[in-house]
Amino acid sequence: LVVDDLRRLIATANAPIFGVDTRLAVTEWNQKAEDLSGFSKEETVGESFLKFVKHLQKESVRSILEDALRGKDTVDYQFTLDTKSGQKVEVLLNATSRRSKEGRITGVIGVGQDITGRLQLELARHRQHEERARANAEVQFTNFLAHEVRNPLSGIDNCLHFIGDYDLQPLGNERSAALLADLSHMRACVDYMVGILDDTLELGKIAAKEIQLKRDPVSLRAVVDDCMRMVRRDLKDGVAMQAEILAAPGGVDPGDTDLVVLGDAVRLKQIILNLVANAIKFTLAGNIIIRCVRLDVESVQLIVQDTGPGIPPSEQQNLFSKHHRGTAMRKSGLGLAVCYDLVNIIGGDISVDSQYTAGTRILVLLPLHEVANASLGVPAPVKKKTSGDRLPSRLRCLVVDDSKAGRRLLVRRLGRIGLDWEFVEAPNGEVALKLAAAEQGFDLIFMDEQMSKSGGVMLGHEACARLRAEDYTGTIVGCSGNSLHELFIKNGATSFLCKPLPRDEVIIEDLRRFIKDLPGCVNVLIVDDQRVQRKVVRTRLERMGHTSWSFMEASSVGEAQSHYENGKKRIDLIVVDEDFGAGATRGEDFIRYVRETLSSAAIILGLTSLEDAMARHMAAGADICWLKPFPNDERLLSELGPLLRKMISNDAWRRGRQTRVGTTGANSMQLEA
Numbered sequence: 001l002v003v004d005d006l007r008r009l010i011a012t013a014n015a016p017i018f019g020v021d022t023r024l025a026v027t028e029w030n031q032k033a034e035d036l037s038g039f040s041k042e043e044t045v046g047e048s049f050l051k052f053v054k055h056l057q058k059e060s061v062r063s064i065l066e067d068a069l070r071g072k073d074t075v076d077y078q079f080t081l082d083t084k085s086g087q088k089v090e091v092l093l094n095a096t097s098r099r100s101k102e103g104r105i106t107g108v109i110g111v112g113q114d115i116t117g118r119l120q121l122e123l124a125r126h127r128q129h130e131e132r133a134r135a136n137a138e139v140q141f142t143n144f145l146a147h148e149v150r151n152p153l154s155g156i157d158n159c160l161h162f163i164g165d166y167d168l169q170p171l172g173n174e175r176s177a178a179l180l181a182d183l184s185h186m187r188a189c190v191d192y193m194v195g196i197l198d199d200t201l202e203l204g205k206i207a208a209k210e211i212q213l214k215r216d217p218v219s220l221r222a223v224v225d226d227c228m229r230m231v232r233r234d235l236k237d238g239v240a241m242q243a244e245i246l247a248a249p250g251g252v253d254p255g256d257t258d259l260v261v262l263g264d265a266v267r268l269k270q271i272i273l274n275l276v277a278n279a280i281k282f283t284l285a286g287n288i289i290i291r292c293v294r295l296d297v298e299s300v301q302l303i304v305q306d307t308g309p310g311i312p313p314s315e316q317q318n319l320f321s322k323h324h325r326g327t328a329m330r331k332s333g334l335g336l337a338v339c340y341d342l343v344n345i346i347g348g349d350i351s352v353d354s355q356y357t358a359g360t361r362i363l364v365l366l367p368l369h370e371v372a373n374a375s376l377g378v379p380a381p382v383k384k385k386t387s388g389d390r391l392p393s394r395l396r397c398l399v400v401d402d403s404k405a406g407r408r409l410l411v412r413r414l415g416r417i418g419l420d421w422e423f424v425e426a427p428n429g430e431v432a433l434k435l436a437a438a439e440q441g442f443d444l445i446f447m448d449e450q451m452s453k454s455g456g457v458m459l460g461h462e463a464c465a466r467l468r469a470e471d472y473t474g475t476i477v478g479c480s481g482n483s484l485h486e487l488f489i490k491n492g493a494t495s496f497l498c499k500p501l502p503r504d505e506v507i508i509e510d511l512r513r514f515i516k517d518l519p520g521c522v523n524v525l526i527v528d529d530q531r532v533q534r535k536v537v538r539t540r541l542e543r544m545g546h547t548s549w550s551f552m553e554a555s556s557v558g559e560a561q562s563h564y565e566n567g568k569k570r571i572d573l574i575v576v577d578e579d580f581g582a583g584a585t586r587g588e589d590f591i592r593y594v595r596e597t598l599s600s601a602a603i604i605l606g607l608t609s610l611e612d613a614m615a616r617h618m619a620a621g622a623d624i625c626w627l628k629p630f631p632n633d634e635r636l637l638s639e640l641g642p643l644l645r646k647m648i649s650n651d652a653w654r655r656g657r658q659t660r661v662g663t664t665g666a667n668s669m670q671l672e673a
Helices: 002-012 031-037 055-069 116-163 173-207 220-234 265-282 335-346 404-417 429-439 460-469 485-490 504-512 531-544 557-566 587-597 611-620 633-648 651-661
Strands: 017-021 026-029 074-082 088-099 105-114 216-219 239-246 260-263 286-296 299-306 349-354 360-366 396-400 422-426 444-448 475-480 495-498 523-527 550-554 573-577 603-608 624-627 668-670
Touching: 017 031, 031 074, 031 088, 031 105, 055 074, 055 088, 055 105, 088 116, 116 173, 116 404, 173 265, 173 335, 216 220, 216 265, 220 239, 220 265, 220 286, 239 265, 260 265, 265 286, 265 299, 265 335, 265 360, 335 349, 335 360, 396 404, 396 429, 404 422, 404 444, 404 504, 422 429, 429 444, 429 460, 444 460, 460 475, 460 485, 475 485, 485 495, 495 504, 523 531, 523 557, 531 550, 531 573, 531 633, 550 557, 557 587, 573 587, 587 603, 587 611, 603 611, 603 633, 611 624, 624 633
Parallel strands: 239 286, 396 422, 396 444, 422 668, 444 475, 475 495, 523 550, 523 573, 573 603, 603 624
Antiparallel strands: 017 026, 017 105, 074 088, 088 105, 216 260, 286 299, 299 360, 349 360
């Protein structure tokens, strides 16, 4: 009865069990062994067990079974079982001796475990780990290479900008024209190398799965218009570029149609820019069309069409490969490979429709869900700025970089776009923190990332985080040879510029997005007998002005006069109340004293609670007079801003400011490592 029970247990066990005799011939083969191998019990009993073992493992399995016949058991031995269908099954085997009633060894009982699935999962995980490690190593190497290449490229690019500023007339027309042509060629070479570095870094991020997609309302009209504005200067003479935003297939673009979709504006812009840049590169005549068509509420088709030389059919299949170079007529570089990977991450499809010698169409299908209410979260279009727009003057800047040459080149480059900016230099983040804590007057801080050459331990993004933790409220711009935009922004930076720096107009446009349109280094005197009122005025002006603005307060006209007579700072803006109590000198008298006795050109802003006092303030020489309470920021900017800018444009004022601020050299002070 016990023997029968054991046989039933073996037959129904949820593990493959087999038995062999002393000749290694199969004597037992349960149902699970049949299921696993595909061989029935009738097909195996009497056959050598080694017949079902992978050829290369037959001798090692024979050795395991013979050890069991000698009384030596084996635990967790892995071997490969050949199945009837030809597949390989990995089995973990426990082998033990089988004995008679007398204790004599008569064979071997083997109990197995199918570990094929587990091994496949482990192998997949191992391969994933290897791929991730390889991708991370590639990203680290690419970042290192990009940083080491970008820094000298940045120096070359900056010097090319400076050379273009020199007067070339003494060289003569022919030689100056030749020099300008050489400069243009060198700039094109720098731009090409920077583009290759950018694309290589982006491919590395994609391979390392570092791309995180956003899902925000995006205006396709705004994205396309922005892309066109950025690349229009690269169009060859005689080539036109236009955009069409179609609400439905076959529709007509009236010019103001828009499609608002849920997507990642940065990645969409990246795809469009790469496709359009590729089209511009090869279109010598004709036109380039960017077309966005809504196919349904969940998908949009993007088409970039050009009248270039077209792509041979033999090369179209590999067009989006990162290693594809194309013919001499059309070498695509890495930009299309970046597009292909980004489109796949988004979940779309990209293809090419090209007739050799007759132009190319790149078609991109994107799963972008339409936003029914076009105003939902969509930012207003950025107001276009004229070429005459300048950044605010007299800003105080801190340039942080471990390379003295790098700091000086950056100061010179920024000096081209900043009117009378003052620059202070620091060799690392630690020194920058001390300067910011001691002076509290920097409107802009330009922060490099790697600064170990000057003995600095802190990385640039770490210095940004520390500055914000210590309540620095000014603008921080990260600068690095690596693409570290997200890292800097995450740690408190306002913006990021990748080296080599972009064109001056691009820097200006980027800075204007967050720099207040008022001059820096303005000294303000607030005169009011009410402490609370002085605090209100100061808070409002601090919010509206720059970090470099300094404030003085006076509770009476006499105290205000002492600021003029004993103070070391020139006063640029005076905010003065009218009533200081019975018997006290009135605000209009102080205004008259400033204008007539001191002949000061400071801007005077009168504040009063009485309408008749407004006329007296203006008659005494005030530039503006407002009724309390203090006006809103919009009115402050619209009325006070032009007066400040006009005053600062005055040569006498600027000379006076420079002698009092005490800058050195070309408006720059430097702190060595």
